[in-house]
Amino acid sequence: MTQKRLLDEEIQTTQQQEHPKTKRQKQPVSIQDEEVQSLMKTINRKKLDFDSEKICSVTLSKLDIYGCLICGKYYRGCKERTPAFLHSVSDDHRLFVSFQTSRVVVLPDEIDIDLNTMHLGDVNKRLIHDIKYSVNPVYTSDIIQRSPYVCFESTQGQSYYNGIVGLNKSTSNNIAYINVVIQLLAHIGPIRDYFLLCYNKNLTNENGLIKNVALIMKKIWSPHLFKLNIGPDELISYLMVNHSNVIKANNNLDPQIFLNWLINTLCQSDKQLRKILTKACQGKLKVSTKGNKIKVVPFWNLTLILPEISMFKESKNVDDIKQIKLEKLIMEKFSMESTDNGKLYLIKENLPQYLFLYISRFNKSKNLNDSEFYVRNRNQTIVNFDERLSLPLTNDKGSKIQYKLISNIVHDPEKNLYDIEKDYTSNWKIQLPNNQTKDWVEIDNTRTTVRNFNLLFLDETCIQVWEKIVD
Incomplete structure (x- = not known):
């Protein structure tokens, strides 16, 4: 199967997840395809980091966060007078991605970049797809069955096998014991399939722990990484705030203790996941x-x-x-x-x-x-x-x-x-x-x-x- 055909399948899967079988509402403001193509040239891949904790750089809010695709900073909202809106006006940074819905928008007009209706060219189409996929990867059973396979990260074009990628040390803690436990669970078939397939939706109101574990597992298996390594900062930040007893800054926590805690906590948080874990892993x-x-x-x-x-x-x-x-x-x-x-x-x-x-x-x-x-x-x-x-x-x-x-x-x-x-x-x-x-x-x-x-x-x-x- 060619890389182009594989990409087309994944783009179609992404669009099906984002656009249900209902007619899309007409945009109140239009934009020419040529203008969008010109804006696409302002995207700075090297500035983009979708693994950091999603906090507004102005208000420190964690709600409705957008990432600027030009400077890489995070801002709240996209409506008039929100930090993202004001940033687009003051700095003329027009393209943003929503970390809640993974849509790419042009501000301050708030126009969606729609791959179904806009003619952007193959290169720009691939870039938008990679951005959406990096924010919230979506999978099909066929993609999982073929994995791992040779992929190429977007920034420098280096090759890697999806599923076999490193996790960065957290910027706030050196806690490799968490990294290895996440990697271990991500390579157990039923657990991986549950997080990659059953969570092929926008995670907005889910349990915080499950949401963060699901997202990092989906990135581990992503065939469209922006960088070869993935940052667990969001998961670590969540644990520090909500479960500080499992964080040891000197790395001297036995992974077995964290593994048992994580499995038991996941079981308490999700009935379907508890059935999967019990059936597959409990003796x-x-x-x-x-x-x-x-x-x-x-x-x-x-x-x-x-x-x-x-x-x-x-x-x-x-x-x-x-x-x-x-x-x-x-x-x-x-x-x-x-x-x-x-x-x-x-x-x-x-x-x-x-x-x-x-x-x-x-x-x-x-x-x-x-x-x-x-x-x-x-x-x-x-x-x-x-x-x-x-x-x-x-x-x-x-x-x-x-x-x-x-x-x-x-x-x-x-x-x-x-x-x-x-x-x-x-x-x-x-x-x-x-x-x-x-x-x-x-x-x-x-x-x-x-x-x-x-x-x-x-x-x-x-x-x-x-x-x-x-x-």
Whole structure:
């Protein structure tokens, strides 16, 4: 399928989302196509940033925000005497995009740029489409099935695979643990499809958390990025205002804590999303206590306990660090000799479609507000794993239950170069498969690097997601 045909399909999808099957009201003021084409030349791609928090630069309002396509600043409203209107008059900046409806308008006349009726040429048509798509990407099932595929960002024309793009560090916090969790969830099929397809509408009155998570996931999979990296500033700002207990400025929050909080909060906020998450990601265990009472309990992730180690200095030499196979860790959790707080866990056969494994490396409190850990004294045991995982269970056909690895979050500590007495700072990376190239790619905030899968086990794995293989 050619790039032009692909673009035409996506433009048609965007227009269908923006324009229902009702006749469009006639514009009170007309504008010549030639004038619009002239205005299009004033758009400054390098100034455009659609990831920052949408706040009016004059009034600090968050309502009805428009972005100036010439200088990149945000202003409220488009009616007479609003900041956007006054900016268009005083600075002669005529083109704006609405972050609420994704329409592109000419101010002060308030005329929509309509790709259905205006003859702007292929280049301008593509630019308007990219702007609308950057503000609120829309998808079809066909686009998702083809992803990831080679795309080109608008500013410099660099190539990338949609879905495999970096996330910037927040301008206010260095919190890579949030980035890797969002990336992890964005690569779980049912969750991705829900946010990309079910939220193909203008998000105006939705739950704030779901709205921000949906938007960043849609941008991760966007084939029309303005820049190769995406900024999570809107999500971070929302969390800082409404859920400040999940923000740790020094990055020393375990991603597993944030992952569990996010999943549970999303479930409480949206019934349909709760059904999807429960069906795809929640498993059940039989738990036997000391009193031999057995009960079935749900779980979002299985915590695997590493063998205890004696305290030793930080080392990057593999020979100095203990190693253990992932399968052994799993079996030890369910063995008759291994108990956790007086409980014995037994595998229940209906394991989830997506199995989350958490490898506990830190001595920390379970309280979200007291979850900082001593990075220097973490357990550095190396966990060996393959791309396939076979569990000692059988399905209805009598075959062993098997999983394939689809994401791997690793811990990468950073020493304090100025004060050796201070603890290390945690950095988090995520490793994902590119199903088109068959390579594994490591995303470290904005950096993406192709990795040899056979060497991934050398990193400090903390969270893995395994997808069940269906015969």
